[in-house]
Amino acid sequence: MADDARARQALSSGVTLSCVIPCLNEAQNLRVLIPELITLFGSLVASYEIIVVDDGSTDETPQVMADLAAGEPALVYVQLSRNFGKEAALTAGIEAAHGDVVVCMDADMQHPPSLIPVMLERWRHGIEMVYAVRADRHDETLFKRLGTRLFYRLMRTSGGLEVPPNAGDFRLMDRRVVQALLELPERDRFMKGLFAWVGFQSEPIYYDPPSRLHGVSRFKPLRLFRLAVDGLTAFTTWPLRIMSVAGLLLSLASFTYGLIIVFSHLLWGDPVQGWTTLITVILFFAGVQLIAVGVLGEYISRIFSEVKQRPVYLVRLRRGAGLKPVRVLR
Numbered sequence: 001m002a003d004d005a006r007a008r009q010a011l012s013s014g015v016t017l018s019c020v021i022p023c024l025n026e027a028q029n030l031r032v033l034i035p036e037l038i039t040l041f042g043s044l045v046a047s048y049e050i051i052v053v054d055d056g057s058t059d060e061t062p063q064v065m066a067d068l069a070a071g072e073p074a075l076v077y078v079q080l081s082r083n084f085g086k087e088a089a090l091t092a093g094i095e096a097a098h099g100d101v102v103v104c105m106d107a108d109m110q111h112p113p114s115l116i117p118v119m120l121e122r123w124r125h126g127i128e129m130v131y132a133v134r135a136d137r138h139d140e141t142l143f144k145r146l147g148t149r150l151f152y153r154l155m156r157t158s159g160g161l162e163v164p165p166n167a168g169d170f171r172l173m174d175r176r177v178v179q180a181l182l183e184l185p186e187r188d189r190f191m192k193g194l195f196a197w198v199g200f201q202s203e204p205i206y207y208d209p210p211s212r213l214h215g216v217s218r219f220k221p222l223r224l225f226r227l228a229v230d231g232l233t234a235f236t237t238w239p240l241r242i243m244s245v246a247g248l249l250l251s252l253a254s255f256t257y258g259l260i261i262v263f264s265h266l267l268w269g270d271p272v273q274g275w276t277t278l279i280t281v282i283l284f285f286a287g288v289q290l291i292a293v294g295v296l297g298e299y300i301s302r303i304f305s306e307v308k309q310r311p312v313y314l315v316r317l318r319r320g321a322g323l324k325p326v327r328v329l330r
């Protein structure tokens, strides 16, 4: 074990590492995770900081962090002014990080710290982004698995981004990747998409996710659906194109059908008939138009949130020196 630690230290000497952990009501998990990370990083890198971004927790997270921070300047606590969502919390953490490499992970122990040395080694070999991919999703419901599959398929359609399926936010990034992410100006930050968009040399590593240590997942089906729509509208435009193409095809079909009816009326004098057909057609097209307006609305709501130019998150309080002294924003 000592040899192992020494070997790792030699491998990573001089490296500074920032570990970013967004958390919402994870006090119990943080009590386990933070000491584990401190022990791990102590033997792994030259210097490190652990940035815990409190995304509006209502449990005893602030107290737990204050206890853990005693005599531990490497522990940075960034408390957001309310719950801004995981994507915003991740952004806050990445912006606060100073390390040569930045690791993002969840607080619930579903992202095993033991993978970090493996990621670091890949980074040592020149890989700029190492992301963890769940080897299987059998712990999830069939509904969620099918939904996820459909989402990744839709993301890939028509030259969309190559977002690696089943890769979460557990990843290690080189400073250059982090810099690129920070330069992206958008406010709706679908991180999985942004990670893929910036590119760089990326490599997956596979793992079997353990189940959550304490608490329950915050990503219920409806929230996942919302996230999927955010991702699709942020990174693809094919839904808009489908609407134009569908509109064109339907107009052509309607025009042809109209011609047939007019001619049959003129030539054979068919009496007006078909109330059923009429109602079906009216309702069908009303539905199609509402869907089209809805799709447009999704894009417009994104434009709306971008033009408002509100900050992605607000910091209420910040504690801990981290790698470099930081300003206290109280």
Ligand code: UDP
Residues within 6 Å of the ligand: 021, 022, 023, 024, 025, 026, 055, 083, 084, 085, 086, 089, 105, 106, 107, 108, 110, 216, 217, 218, 219
């Ligand atoms: N999280 C967050 N803000 C939120 C929801 C979740 O910071 O609004 C954090 C949460 O504390 C955890 C991570 O994001 O550290 C992943 O959340 P969760 O375990 O609920 O998601 P899942 O693992 O089911 O995808």
Ligand code: MG
Residues within 6 Å of the ligand: 106, 108, 110, 212, 217
């Ligand atoms: Mg989780």
